[in-house]
Amino acid sequence: MTLTRSRPYKEKIVGYLGPHGTYSEEVAFCLYQDTRVDFKTYSSIDMAIKAVESKEVAECIVPVENSLEGSVNVTLDILAHETTLYIIKEVIWPVRHNLLVKEKTDSIKVIVSHPQALAQCRRNLRKLYPEAELRTMNSTADAATLVASGLENYAAVGSLGAAGIYDLQVMSRDIQDSSTNCTRFIVLGNHPANPSSQGKYKTSLVCQIDGTRPGSLCEILQEFAKRDVNLTRIESRPARTGLGSYIFFFDLDGSMEESNVRSAVEAVKTKSLWFKSFGSYPLCTLQDNTL
Amino acid sequence: MTLTRSRPYKEKIVGYLGPHGTYSEEVAFCLYQDTRVDFKTYSSIDMAIKAVESKEVAECIVPVENSLEGSVNVTLDILAHETTLYIIKEVIWPVRHNLLVKEKTDSIKVIVSHPQALAQCRRNLRKLYPEAELRTMNSTADAATLVASGLENYAAVGSLGAAGIYDLQVMSRDIQDSSTNCTRFIVLGNHPANPSSQGKYKTSLVCQIDGTRPGSLCEILQEFAKRDVNLTRIESRPARTGLGSYIFFFDLDGSMEESNVRSAVEAVKTKSLWFKSFGSYPLCTLQDNTL
Numbered sequence: 001m002t003l004t005r006s007r008p009y010k011e012k013i014v015g016y017l018g019p020h021g022t023y024s025e026e027v028a029f030c031l032y033q034d035t036r037v038d039f040k041t042y043s044s045i046d047m048a049i050k051a052v053e054s055k056e057v058a059e060c061i062v063p064v065e066n067s068l069e070g071s072v073n074v075t076l077d078i079l080a081h082e083t084t085l086y087i088i089k090e091v092i093w094p095v096r097h098n099l100l101v102k103e104k105t106d107s108i109k110v111i112v113s114h115p116q117a118l119a120q121c122r123r124n125l126r127k128l129y130p131e132a133e134l135r136t137m138n139s140t141a142d143a144a145t146l147v148a149s150g151l152e153n154y155a156a157v158g159s160l161g162a163a164g165i166y167d168l169q170v171m172s173r174d175i176q177d178s179s180t181n182c183t184r185f186i187v188l189g190n191h192p193a194n195p196s197s198q199g200k201y202k203t204s205l206v207c208q209i210d211g212t213r214p215g216s217l218c219e220i221l222q223e224f225a226k227r228d229v230n231l232t233r234i235e236s237r238p239a240r241t242g243l244g245s246y247i248f249f250f251d252l253d254g255s256m257e258e259s260n261v262r263s264a265v266e267a268v269k270t271k272s273l274w275f276k277s278f279g280s281y282p283l284c285t286l287q288d289n290t291l
Numbered sequence: 292m293t294l295t296r297s298r299p300y301k302e303k304i305v306g307y308l309g310p311h312g313t314y315s316e317e318v319a320f321c322l323y324q325d326t327r328v329d330f331k332t333y334s335s336i337d338m339a340i341k342a343v344e345s346k347e348v349a350e351c352i353v354p355v356e357n358s359l360e361g362s363v364n365v366t367l368d369i370l371a372h373e374t375t376l377y378i379i380k381e382v383i384w385p386v387r388h389n390l391l392v393k394e395k396t397d398s399i400k401v402i403v404s405h406p407q408a409l410a411q412c413r414r415n416l417r418k419l420y421p422e423a424e425l426r427t428m429n430s431t432a433d434a435a436t437l438v439a440s441g442l443e444n445y446a447a448v449g450s451l452g453a454a455g456i457y458d459l460q461v462m463s464r465d466i467q468d469s470s471t472n473c474t475r476f477i478v479l480g481n482h483p484a485n486p487s488s489q490g491k492y493k494t495s496l497v498c499q500i501d502g503t504r505p506g507s508l509c510e511i512l513q514e515f516a517k518r519d520v521n522l523t524r525i526e527s528r529p530a531r532t533g534l535g536s537y538i539f540f541f542d543l544d545g546s547m548e549e550s551n552v553r554s555a556v557e558a559v560k561t562k563s564l565w566f567k568s569f570g571s572y573p574l575c576t577l578q579d580n581t582l
Contacts, residue, residue, distance in 0.1 A: 043424060044425065046413065046417075065534070066529070067529055067531070067533055067534040068529055068531055069364060069529070070364055070527075070528050070529050073360060073361055073410065074410065074413075082414075092534060115406050115427060119364065119365065122337065122365075123373075126337075133334060133429075134335065134429070135428070135429060136406060136427040136428065136429065137426070137427065138424075138425070138426060138427065177531070178531055178532075178533075180532070180533040180534075182533070182534050184534060215512070215513075215515075215516035217512060217522070217525065218509060218512035218513055218516050221506070221508060221509035221512065222506075222509055224506075225506035225509050231508070232535060233527070233535070233537070234508065234527055235527055236361075236524070236525055236526055236527070237361050238357070238358055238359055238360070238361050240358070240359055240468070240469055241469075241471070242358055242469075242471040242473070243356070243358040243383060243471075243473050243475060244523060244524070246524070
């Protein structure tokens, strides 16, 4: 579905995980509020990313990491194995989950939501509703739609925005397991971000190293450490060639315009069996999500 | 539900993710085929693990890592944050997925399964059924039950065992994205495995290191490398205190009975802000899953 916002002409189309009422939509609307864009929703994260690769949309916004639940694997795997896209922006978004119902009730038997949202509230939900079955859906908004259809004793975990869109009532607010629950979203495009010396930048890359040799990961980390390049994240994912072989994602403080970052990245590239850079990109600060 | 197998007396109860027809069940039946045990199924991995902690069951079998889809986060997070259990055995299980239907049809519109199973077949499913919606369920067996209920144009990703149990037909065999698709299962208990000098052992631990200092992870890795201890896996998970703080899981070749392993683990413990060992445990070899 293409949403046209009431502006005279559109510069580009931006894709995200729909339907209406997802957290991705909140971020998209906030990030592009001053820009002339059309939006297009996709029913899965991989379809949103592939739409950039095929140039159906110019950019997409996808979640990549949550402070409680960790990596969004599908995003990392497609970036590593199936596209040649760049990260052009990063956004940290505070995620506040709520328990949404059609009509308030003491008897909640099934709680539906996206697996990440259920995981981010798992401990609280077990405490509040120890007997309830947790059932996974494709998105928080899909879960809200299902509950809105009137199934008895069902509740959804989702945003206040979804409650408004699907005419649901809020049984409990802020049910995430930590008050600092945040999700890191990235904007992907076919070209690297414009380099700039202003503001804070990060650089991301993925590589495969010779895992059969003890100490090989250690050698890679030393390339960053000896140049004083701060590693903000290291994440291993399967190389998809069998158990025990991995690829490693690294996020670094700084941009490739800085000589120590560039030199560390080049050294890592030389030492890797396989290497891919997602470029350097600015960190974007948004207002709190009070949508 | 407690399943009593036809044996004279039972030594213990073993828990796993049900209902009948899950891959966990295949592994459980195979692993304990010569032992006097009762089985109990749980509707989620966290409930199966908690049942060991509360001593409702003596042991449980849970998946911890897949060769295509990576870590099973819920298993790692509960082990790190919510229990004091030990790993007492490891089993590598070849996982072969199949597309199961009530009646054979050319029109498949919705494909249901556990998120891990869908992820392990994502590329093949997109190729075979580009228009189909992929919908997540709590287990592969739950997906098979749903398809068996007779919903039109639905298919499930699951085992041949599930096809037999739920009277489904096999539309396509071996639809996993890699022929080497394996899942690593672990058996958890309240006491460490009996140390033995026979057979291959592994040792697992989790720790939090000072991530604010560049090079701190590198120093930890050096403790293993300089003692020639082979690291078979490193996995980061959120420390659950906010974006950017992580805990690290390490799997090592060898047992704490070996002096170089013991000395490396003790050095890592000293350098960690927080540390927990899951003990040393034998690797178990099973026959191919021809159930």
